Amino acid sequence: MYRKTVPDVARPRAFWRAKILDNHSADLVEFGAHTHVLVTGGAGFVGSALVDILLARNCSVTVIDDLSNGSLRNLPAGDPRLKIRTFRVGDQAFNAAVHNEVGQADAVFHLASPIGVQRAHKERFAVTSGILESGCAIVEACQFHRRPILYTSSSEVYGSGRDRPITESDPVMTDIRPRWGYAAAKAAVEHLVAGMFFDFGIPTWIVRPFNMAGPRQRAATGLVLPVFVDAALRGEPLVVHDDGEQRRAFLHVADAAEGLLLVMQSRSLRGRPVNLGGSEAVQIGNLARMVVEATKTNAPIVMKPSNSIYGERFAVTYDRVPDTNLLTTTTGWRPVRSTRQTIVDCIEHMRTERVMA
Ligand SMILES: NC(=O)c1ccc[n+]([C@@H]2O[C@H](COP(=O)([O-])OP(=O)(O)OC[C@H]3O[C@@H](n4cnc5c(N)ncnc54)[C@H](O)[C@@H]3O)[C@@H](O)[C@H]2O)c1
Numbered sequence: 001m002y003r004k005t006v007p008d009v010a011r012p013r014a015f016w017r018a019k020i021l022d023n024h025s026a027d028l029v030e031f032g033a034h035t036h037v038l039v040t041g042g043a044g045f046v047g048s049a050l051v052d053i054l055l056a057r058n059c060s061v062t063v064i065d066d067l068s069n070g071s072l073r074n075l076p077a078g079d080p081r082l083k084i085r086t087f088r089v090g091d092q093a094f095n096a097a098v099h100n101e102v103g104q105a106d107a108v109f110h111l112a113s114p115i116g117v118q119r120a121h122k123e124r125f126a127v128t129s130g131i132l133e134s135g136c137a138i139v140e141a142c143q144f145h146r147r148p149i150l151y152t153s154s155s156e157v158y159g160s161g162r163d164r165p166i167t168e169s170d171p172v173m174t175d176i177r178p179r180w181g182y183a184a185a186k187a188a189v190e191h192l193v194a195g196m197f198f199d200f201g202i203p204t205w206i207v208r209p210f211n212m213a214g215p216r217q218r219a220a221t222g223l224v225l226p227v228f229v230d231a232a233l234r235g236e237p238l239v240v241h242d243d244g245e246q247r248r249a250f251l252h253v254a255d256a257a258e259g260l261l262l263v264m265q266s267r268s269l270r271g272r273p274v275n276l277g278g279s280e281a282v283q284i285g286n287l288a289r290m291v292v293e294a295t296k297t298n299a300p301i302v303m304k305p306s307n308s309i310y311g312e313r314f315a316v317t318y319d320r321v322p323d324t325n326l327l328t329t330t331t332g333w334r335p336v337r338s339t340r341q342t343i344v345d346c347i348e349h350m351r352t353e354r355v356m357a
Helices: 013-022 046-058 092-104 117-121 125-143 180-200 224-234 253-264 284-295 306-310 327-332 341-354
Strands: 038-040 062-063 082-085 107-110 147-153 204-209 237-241 247-249 273-276 282-283 299-304
Touching: 038 046, 038 092, 038 341, 046 253, 046 299, 062 092, 062 125, 062 327, 092 125, 092 147, 107 125, 107 180, 107 253, 117 125, 117 180, 147 237, 147 253, 224 237, 224 284, 224 341, 237 306, 247 284, 247 306, 253 273, 253 327, 273 327, 282 284, 284 299, 299 306
Parallel strands: 038 062, 038 107, 062 082, 107 147, 147 204, 204 273, 237 299
Antiparallel strands: 247 282
C-alpha cells in the first residue's frame, strides 16, 4: 500500500537526500515537503501530470523542457515551488546547467525525449540521437552527483507485439527498419541506467510505458487517441490502420503519473524494467467507434493499410498489451480510470483547447 508523506520540518534536506539514496529498510521512499525533484520533459503530456502530483505532495520541483513538444500552459507557472528552465538536455552548451540542477535535486525523473511512431519512422537520426544525447547527459550528471533517477523508456522496445500480455522478461526486439531507432536508443539508455545501479550502487528505476492518453496529449504527435478525437471534433474521417483488430491498452495519464511515483518509491524495483500500462485491451477499430460515440459526431471511420501511409519500410505493430503484475504486486498500483473515462477526458481537454485557440 502507498504510504502518505509525513512532513518533518525539523530535518535538514541532507537527511532526506540520504534517505532516498540509501533507502535503508523501508520498501517505499516518501516524497514530501523536503524533497526537491527534477523532472526533465516536465512541460509535456506525462511530465506535467507528474509535476501536478509532486506539487500536491508538497515537493518543490524543477522542470527542464526545451518546449519542442511541451507547453508552458501545462504548468502552474505562478507556483513558487516550481522552477522552469527551458533548454535542451543533451545540448553541450547546457551541460553545466544540467549538472547544477541534478546536483540540487533529491530525485530525478528523466522524461525528456522525442516521441511518436510517425516521427521515429520519418526522422530516425534526430529521434535516435535526441534520446541518446539527453540520456547520456542526464545519466552522466546523476552518476557524478550520485542522484536517484527514474528513466521512462518505452514499450516500443518489445517490437512488433505479441498475441498475449507482454512481461518484462520478454525480449527487446528491434531490427534495422527506421521506426526501431527510437526503441534501440531507449534500450541503450536502459542499460546505462541499469548499470548505474548494478555497477555503482546508485538507485535507478526503468519504466516501460505502453499507450498513455488523456488531457494535454497533442494530436500533432500522431498518437492514436488524440488523432481520432481531433478528427472526430472536426467531422473528418478517423483513419484506422490495417484491419483495425490490433489491440492496445490505454492508461489514463493521471494513473500513469501515480505509477511513476510509486515505482520510484519501491526498493525492490530498482535497476530493472517495469511495465506501466492499462488493463483493458481495446481493438483500434473499436477505439475509433468509441471516440465517434463519445464525441456525438457523425465522423466517418475509414480503413487504410499502414504501408500506404508510411511506405514499405514501416514496421507494423500488432497487439501490444502489458502484463503489469510486477508493478501491481510490488506497489499495489492499479489503473483506476477506465478507457471510456480516458477518452472523455481527452475530448474535454481538446474541446477546451479549441475554444481557447
Ligand atoms: N505517451 C506515451 O504513450 C508514451 C509511451 C511510451 C513511452 N513514453 C515516454 O514517456 C515520456 C513522456 O512522454 P510524453 O507522452 O509526455 O511526451 P511529450 O512529448 O509530451 O513530453 C516530452 C517532453 O520532453 C521535451 N523534450 C524533448 N526532448 C527534450 C530535450 N532534449 N531536452 C529538454 N526537453 C525535451 C518536450 O518538449 C516535451 O515537453 C517520454 O520519454 C516518452 O518516450 C510515452
